[in-house]
Amino acid sequence: MGQPRGAASVSRWIASAAALAIASYALDAGAVQQCKPTSVVDGVDLNPAGDGTLGWASSGKGFAILKATQGTSYTDSEFAANWAALKSAGIVRGAYHFFDATVSGVDQANYFLQVVGTIEPGDLPPTLDIECPVAGDNDCLGNGTSGAAPAAQITQAMNDFLTTVKTATGLTPIVYSYGSWFSDNGVDTTGLESYPLWLADYSGTSCFEVPAPWTAATIWQYDSSGSVSGVNVDDDDFLGTAAQLATFTANGSLPIDGGAGDGGVDYGPCTVADTGKAGSCIDTAQCASEGGTSTADLCPGPANIQCCTGIETKDASAGDGGSSGGKTDSGTSVDAGGSSGGGHGVDAGVGEDAGVANGDNGIGNGDDSGKGCACAVGESPAESSWTGLGLASCIALAGAARRVRGRTSGESPLRTARCRSAAPGPTPSTAAR
Secondary structure (H helix, E strand, O other): OOOOOOOOOHHHHHHHHHHHHHHHHOOOOOOEEEEOOOOOEEEEEEOOOOOOOOOHHHOOOOEEEEEEEEOOOEEOOOHHHHHHHHHHHOOEEEEEEEOOOOOOHHHHHHHHHHHHOOOOOOOOOOEEEOOOOOOOOOOOOOOOOOOOOOHHHHHHHHHHHHHHHHHHHOOOOEEEEEOOHHHHOOOOOOOHHHOOEEEEOOOOOOEEEEOOOOOOOOEEEEEEEEEEOOEEEEEEEEOOOHHHHHHHOOOOOOOOOOOOOOOOOOOOEEEEOOOOEEEEEEEHHHHHHOOOEEEOOOOOOOOOEEEEEOOOEOOOOOOOOOOOOOEEOOOOOEEOOOOOOOOOOOOOOOOOOOOOOOOOOOOOOOOOHHHOEEEEEEOOHHHOEEEOOOHHHHHHHHOOOOOEOOOOOOOOOOOEEEEEEOOOOOOOOEEEO
16 A cells, blocks of 8 residues: 555565455454445545546545655655545545654654645545554565564654644544554554554455454455556445545544443444434444444444434433433433423433424424524533524534433533523523533
């Protein structure tokens, strides 16, 4: 993926790809299996040096990731033209830096950011391509050197790059590598689970092994035999829907990683198209324990991560004298333990009450701002602004649907979704976190 064209022979390139296929299939201790979901977005990646500007508008690709830089001095000669062409063609674009562990990670990050410029809304977060060193490959970097360095130095340079880019852009970078690279080189992977994984695995099946500490890959590079405008490219799948890809791009959305119940970001919100119910992509067992219903093929990640709807939310700050448990209405839905708001209460259940007349004085549709509901989203009540969204939409917007009963209130970032009567002045009647 990373070597500059012309730096290595075609035969060596083929041999490297074959070695990658074998290495990426190796199962590390702690690895988990992930399978390709029903809905994916087809994409490619390449280092375009020497290939000119490709015909992206007719490529039919949903996204493309281009090599921009390597080390602290190499810039792909065709990056800028193809970067601009992707934008003109309306294709989601991303840029990657080929990692060199022998030089400063901070310097590499600053060089990469200088070349790429502003990561715009709609662009993928920046990627760090980690492939070198590889045992026995004395030209891994494609410039006559292996890129070999002590494990501690590799770890430091890698983390310095990721931290520098994240601080400079406000975006969480993607990490590209193959399954056994980190263990092969003795690299400390502590904290890497907070970065989305782009995994290379050429095993030729629909399932692959995700190395620890990740629990799922976000992008899967599955072969190197693709073509755009007659130019050889690597084939990739974004392991989710087009809508999920849109939320993954640089519009302020959080990346997909982690999973239910961990300290990181969950797999994100989801909506069941047949019912219109909003939910959260969480583990099926967690969903069942909350009394929810799981729907397959709507979420990225492993097969056990599915769209969960119909679960109660809770908020210890609801107007119920400090109780954090939900109470059941006289109707069919469940609220967050708050008061009924003088007949205008809207349930905080993320699924069962949406559009169902219930015990809240028959006000009905829990996700209809036309029924007298306004919603506030913010880090704190003081920072919230009211909008005419219904509660379920508000919860999804806030990323709050994933904060279901049983999760800790100490998760960060803490964003709240609250609903009140559309009339000015009243205290929020229900709350969800």
